[in-house]
Amino acid sequence: MENKMGRALLYSVLCLLAFYYLLPLYVMLITSVKELDEIRSGNLLSFPLFISFDAWSKAWSSSCTGVECHGLSSYFFNSVKMVVPSVLISTTLGAINGYVLAKWRFKGSEIIFAMILFGVFMPFQVLLLPMAQTLGWLGIASSTTGLVFVHVVCGLASTTLFFRNYYVGIPDELIKAARLDGAGFWRIFFKIILPMSTPIIMVTLIWQFTNIWNDFLFGVVFSAGDSQPITVGLNNLANTSTSVKEYNVDMAAAIIAALPTIMVYVFAGKYFVRGLTAGAVKG
Structure with a gap:
């Protein structure tokens, strides 16, 4: 009872x-x-x-975001073009880094990992000036390519940490046995490590997607014109002065901007939880 x-x-x-x-x-x-x-x-x-649903239609195609009145559609697709490569590249590089630091340790690897770990706690605001200079030197400032570069670099610390901590829990005997059988670095990674990495891959993909899609700081600083993401477009729409404040359009626009991350957690949230409990944040 x-x-x-x-x-x-x-x-x-x-x-x-x-x-x-x-x-x-x-x-x-x-x-x-x-x-x-x-x-x-x-x-x-x-x-x-x-x-x-008139407000939804207007928010998508004809609402004013500054001096232009083309809605959020272009900003939405800018975010898609930015998020997909950023998430895939940062996750891939994080998996390789974590694999090396966990299973192919070398002299100084712990120092390198500590330096990467320091990047997880570094405020992004301190990176704005050096990152702007770097983008200028590379010739990709104020472009979608530049935003992809920024998010890959800034996401590497987190993705490396996730994969490294997960791979530490995989028995070293598996790696040693594969090396005795003649398997090399990449064959072990693709044939043994990667098939066991589904939980942490899902955690990292969801984590990176959410952080990059919702980012406003880098979007407003490192983009301009046709390369601005959805968060910047939403800010422009909400702050555009009109004779009548259209609250329904503002709310529809906010939901459109948040919809991809909501859908990701609705359909993949269980994989995120499974990945965390499988060791993604073990120390």
Whole structure:
């Protein structure tokens, strides 16, 4: 009896916390499908009398983001072009770095790992000036390629840490046995290590995707014009002065900007949790 009461109390608390956490999303969603007149006269939490997706259409294709009124569509695809290569490259390099530092230790490898680990805790603000100079030297400033470069470099510390800590838990005997059988560095990596890496790969992909998609600092500093990501476009839309403040368009735009990360966690969240419990953050 006590066990049932305790479980009921636990579920009640969890439901209450879930409601509290999801309430802002609910307000954003119902506001985005209301007409402006209903927003001004109705209750913030009330369900819309008439559902309209005009605000979504306007946010996507015709809302003003500064002096131009082309919506968020171009910014959205800029983020896609930036996020996909950034995530894939940083994850791949992190896996190789973690493999080397965990299973092919060499003189000074612990010092190198400590220096990489220091990069996890370094504030990104201190990187703005040297990174801007580097992008200028490479000739990729204010471009999507430049943003990809920035996110790959800044993400390497985290991805290396994730993979290194995960690979430490793989028995060294597997590597030694493969080397005795004549397998080399890359064959061991692709045939033994990589097939065992699915949990940490999912953790890293989700982590990197979320961080890069939601980034505003690098987007606003290192992009311009046609290369600006969705976070910069959303900021421009929200701060554009108009005669009438269209709250429904602002809410629709915010949901459009957040939708990819929401979808990732809805469909791949269980893999993220499994990856963490499989040793992704072991010390």
